[in-house]
Amino acid sequence: MFQILTMLLVEIQLSVVSGKTETALFTVEVPQQLYVVEYGNNVTMECRFPVNGSLNLELLTVVWEQKRQGQLKSKEVYTLRNGKALPPSQDHDYIGRAALLHSELKLGRAVLQITRVKITDAGSYLCLIEYQGVDYKYITLEVKASYKRINTQVIRIPAEDKFVFICQSEGFPLAEVFWRNEKNFNLSGSANTTYTLTADSLYNVTSTLMFKPNMSENYSCVFWNKELSRETSAHISTLALMSRQHSGQKSLILFIVPTCVTVAVLSSALIIFQKRKSSKDGHPKKDRKRKLNPNLKDENRDDLNSQTEALYLSTITASRDSGSVGL
Ligand SMILES: *[C@@H]1O[C@H](CO)[C@@H](O)[C@H](O)[C@H]1NC(C)=O
Ligand SMILES: *[C@@H]1O[C@H](CO)[C@@H](O)[C@H](O)[C@H]1NC(C)=O
Ligand SMILES: *[C@@H]1O[C@H](CO)[C@@H](O)[C@H](O)[C@H]1NC(C)=O
Ligand SMILES: *[C@@H]1O[C@H](CO)[C@@H](O)[C@H](O)[C@H]1NC(C)=O
Ligand SMILES: *[C@@H]1O[C@H](CO)[C@@H](O)[C@H](O)[C@H]1NC(C)=O
Ligand SMILES: *[C@@H]1O[C@H](CO)[C@@H](O)[C@H](O)[C@H]1NC(C)=O
Numbered sequence: 001m002f003q004i005l006t007m008l009l010v011e012i013q014l015s016v017v018s019g020k021t022e023t024a025l026f027t028v029e030v031p032q033q034l035y036v037v038e039y040g041n042n043v044t045m046e047c048r049f050p051v052n053g054s055l056n057l058e059l060l061t062v063v064w065e066q067k068r069q070g071q072l073k074s075k076e077v078y079t080l081r082n083g084k085a086l087p088p089s090q091d092h093d094y095i096g097r098a099a100l101l102h103s104e105l106k107l108g109r110a111v112l113q114i115t116r117v118k119i120t121d122a123g124s125y126l127c128l129i130e131y132q133g134v135d136y137k138y139i140t141l142e143v144k145a146s147y148k149r150i151n152t153q154v155i156r157i158p159a160e161d162k163f164v165f166i167c168q169s170e171g172f173p174l175a176e177v178f179w180r181n182e183k184n185f186n187l188s189g190s191a192n193t194t195y196t197l198t199a200d201s202l203y204n205v206t207s208t209l210m211f212k213p214n215m216s217e218n219y220s221c222v223f224w225n226k227e228l229s230r231e232t233s234a235h236i237s238t239l240a241l242m243s244r245q246h247s248g249q250k251s252l253i254l255f256i257v258p259t260c261v262t263v264a265v266l267s268s269a270l271i272i273f274q275k276r277k278s279s280k281d282g283h284p285k286k287d288r289k290r291k292l293n294p295n296l297k298d299e300n301r302d303d304l305n306s307q308t309e310a311l312y313l314s315t316i317t318a319s320r321d322s323g324s325v326g327l
Contacts, residue, residue: 025050025133026049026050026131026133026135027050027135028049028127028128028136029047029048029137030127030139031046032045032046032139033138033139034139034140034142035140035141035142036141036143036144037141037142037144038117038143038145038146039117039118039119039171039172039200040116040117040145041117042114043113043117043141044101044111044112045111045112045114045125045139046109046110047062047109047129047137047139048108048110049109049110049129049131049135050108050131051107051108051131052132055105055106055108057083057105058082058083059082059131059132060082060083060129060130060131061079061080061082061128061129061130061131062079062080062110062127062128062129062130063076063079063126063127063128063129064077064078064079064098064100064110064112064125064127064128065125065126065128066091066094066121066123066124066125066126066141067123067124067125068120068122068123069122069123069124071123074126075091075093075094076090076091076094077090077091077098077114077125078098078099085100093118093120093121094114097114097116098112098113099112099113100113101113110127112125117141118200118201119172119200119201119202120200120201121143122141122143123140124138124139124140124141125139125140125141127139143172144172144173144225144227144228145170145171145172146171146225146232147169147170147171147175147225147232148169148171149169150168150169150221150223150232150233150234151167151168151234152165152166152167152168152221152234152236153165154166154236161212162210162211162212163210163211163212163213164208164210165208165210165211165219165221166206166207166208166209167221167234168204169204169205169232170198170202170203170204170205171202171203171223171225172202172203173203173225173227173228174195174205175203175205175223175226176223176224176226177205177207177224178222178224179207179209179219179220179221179222180219180220180222181217181218181219181220182217190209190210190211191207191208192208193206193207193208194206205223209221218235218236218237219235219236219237220233220234220236221234
């Protein structure tokens with residue numbers, strides 16, 4: 001990978017020694033030394049070289065190489081040798097993502113475009129150009145990823161009357177997570193923040209806060225990206241807590257309702273049994289019922305029982321709902 005560079009450097013030295021001034025005059029310039037790009041975006045990095053008149057493409061060689069911090073080996077990002085692209089030598093990481101903007105070459109600009117920038121694209125880029133001489137420069141690329149999308153989750157622990165708030169997001173570099181309530185009271189002390197690395201080298205940060213919430217407040221988790229000086233936050237409102245509690249109550253209702261149905265059925269059976277018994281003894285109970293509901297006919301006794309049941313159930317449902325609103 002370094003072969004081209006070594007070869008050309010030898011050439012440069014030879015020409016300097018032999019005093020060929022025209023070669024020594026050939027210099028590569030960088031209009032921008034540092035590029036900072038957001039993960040997933042595109043970046044174009046530029047090196048300039050002198051073109052005397054119209055460009056003779058066949059004499060032009062452009063090499064872009066990347067070296068990550070702390071790594072010895074360079075990766076070949078893009079190579080144009082004597083006017084022709086050399087795709088087989090391109091590092092697989094850059095296949096389909098790195099290109100030289102050919103239309104810019106005649107203006108003396110070797111513009112490298114990298115699309116869908118990854119965290120691993122960060123590092124030092126060498127651009128080496130040979131055209132009536134040879135020279136090179138380095139450009140630095142930094143890649144950042146803000147914790148844009150924060151996923152939130154609320155879990156209730158009914159036994160302890162506590163809630164677990166979870167905020168999870170991905171970004172780079174590693175963010176700190178703070179928790180606070182509306183009055184900016186810091187709750188981070190009781191939070192547990194962990195992270196893993198994704199396949200794309202992003203930090204996958206998960207912060208968990210377990211506590212007894214004050215229902216009249218909103219809570220937020222804040223992802224603080226120190227190097228980007230940027231914070232993103234998600235809010236867990238009391239409304240969300242309410243709806244969570246509703247779903248909690250619903251599962252409770254699912255348990256209560258069948259229990260009540262059973263009780264109702266059993267008591268109806270008992271009532272019917274007693275009525276049957278009393279109808280044999282005369283009709284005193286039936287008369288009382290008639291007063292309550294004059295339209296009721298003797299034949300509709302079973303309907304009455306099912307109506308009572310339905311009423312019973314709706315009362316329970318309503319009371320559970322109002323109970324959870326009051327919480
Ligand atoms: C990146 O470049 C590609 C190809 O040129 C283009 O399709 C895409 O829209 C660009 N993306 C952004 C975020 O500019
Ligand atoms: C540029 O081109 C002109 C004519 O084409 C030539 O005379 C001159 O020496 C060239 N300069 C360099 C630096 O190559
Ligand atoms: C934080 O969470 C991790 C993983 O869930 C666990 O191993 C660790 O013990 C927790 N730390 C504290 C202080 O709760
Ligand atoms: C991030 O971590 C969470 C759990 O901590 C997991 O559910 C999620 O799939 C992870 N995301 C990625 C992109 O690795
Ligand atoms: C809960 O919030 C109310 C009103 O904002 C406040 O008066 C009360 O002190 C808070 N309680 C706790 C335990 O933070
Ligand atoms: C909590 O936030 C929601 C919207 O985010 C807002 O409607 C509500 O009034 C807030 N609650 C309190 C107690 O401030």
